Amino acid sequence: MTLLSVENLGFAYGRDRPVLDDISFTVPQGANVGLVGESGSGKSTLLRLLLGLESPQKGRILFDGAPLQARDRRYMHAYRRRVQAVFQDPYSSLNPAHRVQRIVTEPLRSLKIPGDHRQMAEEAITSVGLDPDTLTRYPHQFSGGQRQRIAIARAIVARPELLLADEAVSALDLSTRVRIVDLFGEIAQKMTMVFVSHDMGVVAALCDRIVVLDRGRIVEAGETAAILRAPQHAYTRSLLSSIPRMPAGQPQDPS
Amino acid sequence: MALLTVETLTLATADTVLVEDLSFTIAPGERFGLIGESGSGKSLTSLAVTGLLPRAITPSGRIVLDGTEVIGASERALGALRGRAVATVFQEPLTALDPLMPLGRQIAGPVRRRLKRTGEASAAAVTAEVRKLTDQVRLPDPERLLGAYPHEVSGGQRQRVAIAMALACRPKLLIADEPTTALDVTTQAEIVTLLLDLVRDEGIALLFISHDLGVVGQVAERVMVMRNGRAVESGPAGQVLTAPRDDYTRSLVAAARRFDDALEGRP
Ligand SMILES: Nc1ncnc2c1ncn2[C@@H]1O[C@H](COP(=O)(O)OP(=O)(O)OP(=O)(O)O)[C@@H](O)[C@H]1O
Ligand SMILES: Nc1ncnc2c1ncn2[C@@H]1O[C@H](COP(=O)(O)OP(=O)(O)OP(=O)(O)O)[C@@H](O)[C@H]1O
Ligand SMILES: [Mg+2]
Ligand SMILES: [Mg+2]
Numbered sequence: 001m002t003l004l005s006v007e008n009l010g011f012a013y014g015r016d017r018p019v020l021d022d023i024s025f026t027v028p029q030g031a032n033v034g035l036v037g038e039s040g041s042g043k044s045t046l047l048r049l050l051l052g053l054e055s056p057q058k059g060r061i062l063f064d065g066a067p068l069q070a071r072d073r074r075y076m077h078a079y080r081r082r083v084q085a086v087f088q089d090p091y092s093s094l095n096p097a098h099r100v101q102r103i104v105t106e107p108l109r110s111l112k113i114p115g116d117h118r119q120m121a122e123e124a125i126t127s128v129g130l131d132p133d134t135l136t137r138y139p140h141q142f143s144g145g146q147r148q149r150i151a152i153a154r155a156i157v158a159r160p161e162l163l164l165a166d167e168a169v170s171a172l173d174l175s176t177r178v179r180i181v182d183l184f185g186e187i188a189q190k191m192t193m194v195f196v197s198h199d200m201g202v203v204a205a206l207c208d209r210i211v212v213l214d215r216g217r218i219v220e221a222g223e224t225a226a227i228l229r230a231p232q233h234a235y236t237r238s239l240l241s242s243i244p245r246m247p248a249g250q251p252q253d254p255s
Numbered sequence: 256m257a258l259l260t261v262e263t264l265t266l267a268t269a270d271t272v273l274v275e276d277l278s279f280t281i282a283p284g285e286r287f288g289l290i291g292e293s294g295s296g297k298s299l300t301s302l303a304v305t306g307l308l309p310r311a312i313t314p315s316g317r318i319v320l321d322g323t324e325v326i327g328a329s330e331r332a333l334g335a336l337r338g339r340a341v342a343t344v345f346q347e348p349l350t351a352l353d354p355l356m357p358l359g360r361q362i363a364g365p366v367r368r369r370l371k372r373t374g375e376a377s378a379a380a381v382t383a384e385v386r387k388l389t390d391q392v393r394l395p396d397p398e399r400l401l402g403a404y405p406h407e408v409s410g411g412q413r414q415r416v417a418i419a420m421a422l423a424c425r426p427k428l429l430i431a432d433e434p435t436t437a438l439d440v441t442t443q444a445e446i447v448t449l450l451l452d453l454v455r456d457e458g459i460a461l462l463f464i465s466h467d468l469g470v471v472g473q474v475a476e477r478v479m480v481m482r483n484g485r486a487v488e489s490g491p492a493g494q495v496l497t498a499p500r501d502d503y504t505r506s507l508v509a510a511a512r513r514f515d516d517a518l519e520g521r522p
Pocket of ligand 2: 296
């Protein structure tokens with residue numbers, strides 16, 4: 001079943017030239033789709049459209065079979081119940097005046113989800129590898145990667161059906177990144193995910209499908225394994241060939 | 256003589272020790288990499304070096320940068336040091352950019368200050384230098400981007416503006432805290448080449464903080480690995496990244512190989 005379907009989407013900020021042009025793809029229920037592409041190619045803009053924060057000038061977005069109505073407040077309230085996001089700049093999305101507890105439980109309150117919010121927040125915050133004590137402090141008292149994980153905890157606390165994640169693991173050290181990728185892998189069993197990342201290794205580990213954007217257009221889309229094995233488009237090939245690999249040497253087994 | 260000496264540095268709040276007993280040096284023109292766990296104290300260490308620690312955090316130990324004792328220095332002495340001796344690309348570019356000022360004017364600020372120090376700071380010279388920097392960091396469409404505000408450009412574009420601002424200073428020490436996290440690999444490769452060229456041509460030393468071991472391997476000659484506020488391992492980059500001795504470093508290298516493997520289609 002298709003959860004999200006994007007049809008011939010076109011978008012421009014103001015009178016500028018289009019940032020997105022004729023974008024079409026579908027996201028099956030339960031799938032993890034990786035969205036990759038050069039800086040400025042329109043990935044974050046596409047997520048803003050999927051979240052209903054901007055409306056397309058052309059084309060449409062279907063969620064669960066019905067068109068997304070970004071201007072309809074009642075519709076959007078119901079939509080937000082099912083969709084959460086992790087933004088690219090975690091700090092600016094965390095209210096500096098609020099304690100982490102209030103930030104993480106915000107979706108639970110605004111969606112009027114019943115239950116013990118304190119305990120749900122604790123579960124979410126420990127699942128991203130942070131101390132429960134984090135909840136009593138303020139965002140500025142944390143490191144970049146800790147803030148990014150606070151944003152992830154907020155996005156998963158209400159168990160959304162669809163998670164839109166924009167560079168959600170880019171500020172994390174590798175062992176923490178593995179932990180979060182595993183966590184996403186676990187919850188992804190009951191969740192659909194659109195995952196923007198410039199880290200092809202993470203995309204390869206987490207996503208079953210990849211969509212490649214280049215200057216606002218889709219230049220390639222398909223199964224991850226197929227794209228990694230035989231990238232068709234020149235841009236995809238350059239994307240894959242410029243990945244900095246680990247220096248050569250004997251792989252060390254930590255065990 | 257070392258450009259930067261950090262000796263038994265400890266950083267603490269009223270009730271917690273965040274960084275403990277850290278010592279390292281960076282020679283002029285040297286490329287030094289700092290890696291480690293999220294929350295291990297990398298950014299705080301770099302803030303301590305420039306005297307920009309949050310008020311709640313007290314440093315002790317010794318930091319000498321370009322002959323100046325940083326801990327205990329007056330705000331004036333630190334102001335003189337910043338820009339001339341050291342410039343930083345901060346981890347979260349959005350927090351370092353003024354939301355209400357067009358990006359072109361933000362880059363022009365440090366350019367003008369440097370040109371004033373060395374003589375000619377005419378409007379034309381400043382504009383020319385700003386354009387040169389935007390080219391160097393590969394900012395596309397400069398006509399639009401230089402007039403745009405921070406929230407009107409993409410994450411990677413903001414990050415490149417922050418890099419251009421730090422490069423504009425031509426410091427002796429460039430601190431780059433995760434400067435390529437928001438960049439796709441092709442742009443990242445260009446920025447890394449740019450940094451390496453500048454460091455070589457201008458003799459700039461580099462304190463490079465990154466989670467990306469592949470990038471650190473390309474950039475740094477020497478690396479230090481941090482965990483829980485302490486250094487767990489340091490040494491030549493090639494050695495630490497291929498034959499790590501510490502358990503934590505080993506787990507990092509294993510994780511990096513896991514993502515490399517995923518790319519090769521080996522789950
Ligand atoms: N509010 C805005 N007004 C005008 N142009 C914008 C605005 N926001 C983004 N843009 C431009 O739209 C283009 C696409 O930006 P977007 O943020 O979607 O890119 P991205 O693929 O997420 O890039 P990155 O990998 O750097 O985050 C860029 O050229 C950017 O400068
Ligand atoms: N203002 C503050 N008050 C109290 N604790 C703080 C403050 N700023 C940072 N910390 C704590 O100090 C520790 C070190 O933070 P720092 O930002 O140096 O980490 P980091 O190594 O840069 O991590 P990351 O890789 O996630 O950016 C963290 O545990 C953080 O929670
Ligand atoms: Mg983006
Ligand atoms: Mg940091």
